[in-house]
Amino acid sequence: MKIRIFLLLFIAALSFQDALAQKKRLMLFDNYTKGTVLMKNRARVNAELNFDATNNNMMFKQGSEEMILTNVNQIDTVYIGNRKFIPIKNIYLESVSTKHGDIYIHWNMKNAYKGKKGAMGMTTQAKVETINTAEYQYGVYENQYVDVYQLSNENEYYLFKKGKPAIVKNEKTLLKSFPENKDAIKGYIKEQKVSFSKVDDIIKLLEYCLGL
Incomplete structure (x- = not known):
């Protein structure tokens, strides 16, 4: 309960995307997965669940x-497979346990459509689109039509x-x-070649920071 109160107060001070401004869905999992709503x-309540990481x-x-x-205010926790999501105010946070403490992810994903790849390997017509994939850690996705x-x-x-509480973007x-561990953290980022676009990299980095 104490953690939820901290998160609620923390989130109240932050600005999020307008909940009414719905974007095209980017689902966190490739398929709907058996889960439980507590x-x-x-x-x-058992159901086939997925998470829209864009909205x-x-x-x-x-x-x-x-x-x-709906009725998010009546939900305590949502479990999808072995993953845990906690509703706080008007958003869900994924709770990730590490040996040095818990990390909470506020998902906000999108796919930038770079264009069609031609015979010479060049792309054109940049715009924003979305795809349905859980492979967020790999960065690049190509479909069969060479988009x-x-x-x-x-x-x-x-x-x-x-x-x-601390927030990391x-x-x-x-x-x-x-600030007191700045040099050690910079060294870790360089040595481990951390990419801030890869969720797995960030979780490992934050676990390292919590252990300092």
């Missing part, structure tokens, strides 16, 4: 239809450093949160 009254909506399948999970997409994210990561905000 309600605040301790009831459990921060929890999705479920009813027959062949895709539906948005080239570059996956990007504007994720925010919340963590608690000695009981105080990029290297600059990370170093600001750990």
Whole structure:
């Protein structure tokens, strides 16, 4: 409960995308996956679930239809496979446990359509589109029609450093949160070739920082 209150107060001070400005969906998982919705009254509902990482909506399948999970204020936790999502205010945060503390991901993903690759390997017609893929860590996706997409994210990561909340969006905000360990963190980023566009890299980096 204490962690939720901290997160709620922390999130209240931040600005998010307008919930009414819906964008094309980018699903976190390739397919709908068996999961459980734990309600605040301790009831459990099993369903086929997925997460819209562009609009921060929890999705479920009813027959062949895709539906948005509503009444978020009545939900305690959502489990999809072995992953855990916590509703805080009007968004979901994915909770990732590490040996040095928990990290909370506010997903905000998109795919930039780079254009069609021609015979000479050049691309044209840059615009923004989305695709359905869970392979967010690999960065580049090409479909059979040689359309080239570059996956990007504007994720925010919340963590608690000695009981105080910190937010990380990029290297600059990370170093600001750990000023006393700046040199060690820069060395880790360089040695491990950390990419801030790869979620797995960032989680490992933040776990390292929490252990300093």
